[in-house]
Amino acid sequence: xxxxxxxxxxxxxxxxxxxxxxxxxxxxxxxxxxxxxxxxxxxxxxxxxxxxxxxxxxxxxxxxxxxxxxxxxxxxxxxxxxxxxxxxxxxxxxxxxxxxxxxxxxxxxxxxxxxxxxxxxxxxxxxxxxxxxxxxxxxxxxxxxxxxxxxxxxxxxxxxxxxxxxxxxxxxxxxxxxxxxxxxxxxxxxxxxxxxxxxxxxxxxxxxxxxxxxxxxxxxxxxxxxxxxxxxxxxxxxxxxxxxxxxxx
Amino acid sequence: xxxxxxxxxxxxxxxxxxxxxxxxxxxxxxxxxxxxxxxxxxxxxxxxxxxxxxxxxxxxxxxxxxxxxxxxxxxxxxxxxxxxxxxxxxxxxxxxxxxxxxxxxxxxxxxxxxxxxxxxxxxxxxxxxxxxxxxxxxxxxxxxxxxxxxxxxxxxxxxxxxxxxxxxxxxxxxxxxxxxxxxxxxxxxxxxxxxxxxxxxxxxxxxxxxxxxxxxxxxxxxxxxxxxxxxxxxxxxxxxxxxxxxxxxxxxxxxxxxxxxxxxxxxxxxxxxxxxxxxxxxxxxxxxxxxxxxxxxxxxxxxxxxxxxxxxxxxxxxxxxxxxxxxxxxxxxxxxxxxxxxxxxxxxxxxxxxxxxxxxxxxxxxxxxxxxxxxxxxxxxxxxxxxxxxxxxxxxxxxxxxxxxxxxxxxxxxxxxxxxxxxxxxxxxxxxxxxxxxxxxxxxxxxxxxxxxxxxxxxxxxxxxxxxxxxxxxxxxxxxxxxxxxxxxxxxxxxxxxxxxxxxxxxxxxxxxxxxxxxxxxxxxxxxxxxxxxxxxxxxxxxxxxxxxxxxxxxxxxxxxxxxxxxxxxxxxxxxxxxxxxxxxxxxxxxxxxxxxxxxxxxxxxxxxxxxxxxxxxxxxxxxxxxxxxxxxxxxxx
Numbered sequence: 001x002x003x004x005x006x007x008x009x010x011x012x013x014x015x016x017x018x019x020x021x022x023x024x025x026x027x028x029x030x031x032x033x034x035x036x037x038x039x040x041x042x043x044x045x046x047x048x049x050x051x052x053x054x055x056x057x058x059x060x061x062x063x064x065x066x067x068x069x070x071x072x073x074x075x076x077x078x079x080x081x082x083x084x085x086x087x088x089x090x091x092x093x094x095x096x097x098x099x100x101x102x103x104x105x106x107x108x109x110x111x112x113x114x115x116x117x118x119x120x121x122x123x124x125x126x127x128x129x130x131x132x133x134x135x136x137x138x139x140x141x142x143x144x145x146x147x148x149x150x151x152x153x154x155x156x157x158x159x160x161x162x163x164x165x166x167x168x169x170x171x172x173x174x175x176x177x178x179x180x181x182x183x184x185x186x187x188x189x190x191x192x193x194x195x196x197x198x199x200x201x202x203x204x205x206x207x208x209x210x211x212x213x214x215x216x217x218x219x220x221x222x223x224x225x226x227x228x229x230x231x232x233x234x235x236x237x238x239x240x241x242x243x244x245x246x247x248x249x
Numbered sequence: 250x251x252x253x254x255x256x257x258x259x260x261x262x263x264x265x266x267x268x269x270x271x272x273x274x275x276x277x278x279x280x281x282x283x284x285x286x287x288x289x290x291x292x293x294x295x296x297x298x299x300x301x302x303x304x305x306x307x308x309x310x311x312x313x314x315x316x317x318x319x320x321x322x323x324x325x326x327x328x329x330x331x332x333x334x335x336x337x338x339x340x341x342x343x344x345x346x347x348x349x350x351x352x353x354x355x356x357x358x359x360x361x362x363x364x365x366x367x368x369x370x371x372x373x374x375x376x377x378x379x380x381x382x383x384x385x386x387x388x389x390x391x392x393x394x395x396x397x398x399x400x401x402x403x404x405x406x407x408x409x410x411x412x413x414x415x416x417x418x419x420x421x422x423x424x425x426x427x428x429x430x431x432x433x434x435x436x437x438x439x440x441x442x443x444x445x446x447x448x449x450x451x452x453x454x455x456x457x458x459x460x461x462x463x464x465x466x467x468x469x470x471x472x473x474x475x476x477x478x479x480x481x482x483x484x485x486x487x488x489x490x491x492x493x494x495x496x497x498x499x500x501x502x503x504x505x506x507x508x509x510x511x512x513x514x515x516x517x518x519x520x521x522x523x524x525x526x527x528x529x530x531x532x533x534x535x536x537x538x539x540x541x542x543x544x545x546x547x548x549x550x551x552x553x554x555x556x557x558x559x560x561x562x563x564x565x566x567x568x569x570x571x572x573x574x575x576x577x578x579x580x581x582x583x584x585x586x587x588x589x590x591x592x593x594x595x596x597x598x599x600x601x602x603x604x605x606x607x608x609x610x611x612x613x614x615x616x617x618x619x620x621x622x623x624x625x626x627x628x629x630x631x632x633x634x635x636x637x638x639x640x641x642x643x644x645x646x647x648x649x650x651x652x653x654x655x656x657x658x659x660x661x662x663x664x665x666x667x668x669x670x671x672x673x674x675x676x677x678x679x680x681x682x683x684x685x686x687x688x689x690x691x692x693x694x695x696x697x698x699x700x701x702x703x704x705x706x707x708x709x710x711x712x713x714x715x716x717x718x719x720x721x722x723x724x725x726x727x728x729x730x731x732x733x734x735x736x737x738x739x740x741x742x743x744x745x746x747x748x749x750x751x752x753x754x755x756x757x758x759x760x761x762x763x764x765x766x767x768x769x770x771x772x773x774x775x776x777x778x779x780x781x782x783x784x785x786x787x788x789x790x791x792x793x794x795x796x797x798x799x800x801x802x803x804x805x806x807x808x809x810x811x812x813x814x815x816x817x818x819x820x821x822x823x824x825x826x827x828x829x830x831x832x833x834x835x836x837x838x839x840x841x842x843x844x845x846x847x848x849x850x851x852x853x854x855x856x857x858x859x860x861x862x863x864x865x866x867x868x869x870x871x872x873x874x875x876x877x878x879x880x881x882x883x884x885x886x887x
Contacts, residue, residue, distance in 0.1 A: 011798075012798065012799075028522075028523045028525060030522055030523060031523060031525050031526075032527075034527070035525045035526065035527050038525065038527055038749065039525055041747075041802075042747050042749065042750075044793075045747045045791055045793055045802070046747075048793070049793075050793055050794060051793060051794075051801070051802060053799055053801055055315060056489060057314055057319055057321070057488040057489055057490050058319075058321060058323065058324050058488040058489075059488070059489060059527060059528045059530075060324055060528075060530050060531075060629070061629065061632075062323050062324050062410070062413055063314070063319040063320075063321070063323050063324065063488060064316075064318070064319060065314060065315065065319050078632075080628075081632065085629070085632050085633065087632075087633070087635075089635065110459055110799055111798070111799045114799065116315070117315055117316065118315070118316065118436065120316065121316050121317070121318075121424060121427075121434070121436075124420070124421060124424040125424040125425065125427045125428035126428060127428075128421055128424065129379070129421035129422060129424060129425040130378065130379050130380045130421070131425065132375075132378040132379055132422075133300075133303040134296075134299070134300040134303060134375060134422075134698045134699070134702065135371075135375075135699075136378065137371070137374040137375045137377065137378035137379075138374065138378065139374055140333070140373045140374045140376075140377040140391055141333075141335065141390050141391055143377060143378075144388070144389030144390065145385055145389050146385075146389050147385045147386065147387050147389065150382050150383070150384070150385040150389075153380075153382040154382040154407060154408060154414075157382050157407075157414060157417065158408075158410060158413070160413070161316065161318055184380065184382065185380050188380050188382070190377070190378055190379070190380050191380055
């Protein structure tokens, strides 16, 4: 099949950036979206041009590294999907596809489609953990977790930290990312003692990084490759409110 | 060089306890003065870095990805083994030890494997305490399932995302230390050289992948946790960035490389399609718990699977290995699939696939049970292939997945360079010639949480008076110069072919001639091809861009250059090992019914190689394997 790509090119964080148009012929509809970029880059290298920089690693939808806004949607047209798991058979022959990086001031562009998501790491460092040193653990089965809670915790824990939620949000809010971790850990008995400290510290760091506020448009849930529900944001808000009233400073 | 594994004396069961109780300690006040570099942030690297930082060492972690949470441990699906015996089905530390030794086809060290089995139970405790949401029963207790190569249910899992959840546990523990100022993560950094002074590792040269700047980092000890080198085959289940570079630099600086030819071909991967294909996707081995593997009995049968009646199907694993059936170890399942495809009974467009059929399980247990167990895997399969595995059998074929070989380490996980440690997949230990399913996660975390933090103290306790290691040593100057010169050379060739072109060619040679079945003839051919390809690479590769920017092509070029050297070592080792064992199958050495023929009299040793210069073959050293507890026998899963 044939496709035309309008790809965001930006040399570095200082460069203003612009779209460039590329034509690709003889694509296999079973190729993945990133394999199409491999083909494009081979073509650019042959022509002596600069290949397109993009983030990717596992190419099986779990590492969270790939990050392209495709025709205005993070990770493209399918639901519950990552860019690396998107295949060309979901596009029409001859179609023009626009590809951009995640756009958020907390995720500055490094080059082309590559952005800096280290803000997420700093949010986790602020409180997204259970404080237990190696060796301090008790016997695993001495902690009982009702199956429903374990399942719900898992539903939140599946977050791959890709940032699609931020890219999809008109406010570039990181609420779904933060909510997923807060929810995961506050649903488990192990996370109980530091639950209030955790939510306050994570939210404070989130604000500090410059992510926007949540206005409940639910765009994050729609874009999330793991289908993490906005109900976790409700839990985050509840946790935050409780922490504000209940935690003694 | 004499290889001393430093295995403590005494009974197998008490070696580790005794070692731990007598190893020299470093006081908390002194730990604060000691720097440790950890390269790689997967299960082994992140768990080691977190644990060392918790102990009070000053830790720097390097990873080439944009965050330590992306390391490829994240892709492990099925689960993690531990000898908890929660199912009361007769499991024990000894049995896990025995299964691992047997599964590894008697090519691993008893003392290491016993220790691994011993600490396996602590790992589950630790991960649960961190909040890893393992699957649970309705009573709130942990659930288990079975896995290939075993007859007990000892595998703990978190849906099909066990690796992800375990890695996030370790990553969160590491980030906690980052928040406390005890650890520093340098993401988007790649180690490009090891710095050795007077026989000791004193630091690394790393490239900041965003700015392209070369940086010097010094430390009292360097820990490599950089994963496997399966990408030498180009197509593998590894992530695109997985590479051999860090351990290859260590090898060229004097560290011995153990059993390079032991590579694991995983039986349940999605079959290959077009020439643009960039990687192969693994479907968890746990699928073999409920899926039945079959091909048509007749050659070239092109009917749809549903149209082939039961009597005309060959459930070849159940037929050949009735005791273990679909749950035979990976090497055996892979070879059996290759065999039926070579006979012309493979399915799919290329004939290089077999069916993995869930219809019986769906009939027996109902669709909802299967969905709960494998829902995300089925979804993933459908996403990639467009087929619905609830309705039509999956098609699978073996693919390169894991490398048992790696840097040679002693009982303390120390390489042959003092102060240089290797943990997780990048060392050669524990899995012998074949790794059992759900054991990689176990080994990575055992090394990182529970072994290295003790053993590294033995070395560091001797350095408490040394002060900060300066980066002004001449060895740093020299290492940085070498790295810069190599980058310059790669950029200056400006040849006619891309890096990927050479990588693909290399992969094809390795898969066709040094893959699932190897012979003297095929290996000699591979050796010549690899040498020619290496030559061509250095004359004809085209690396665009400059050294002073984010340049993914330059990163790849460096890695492929190292793969091209590693490939020769793999071939050399495969040629020398004139036997079949585990993942290494030499067609000249097989039993009458086509099973691997091990030659314990001649090859019961670890083959460890040291570098002897760019044009000389590596020097072979042997570490004999002594079995004091287990009696090696021909593996039987019949």
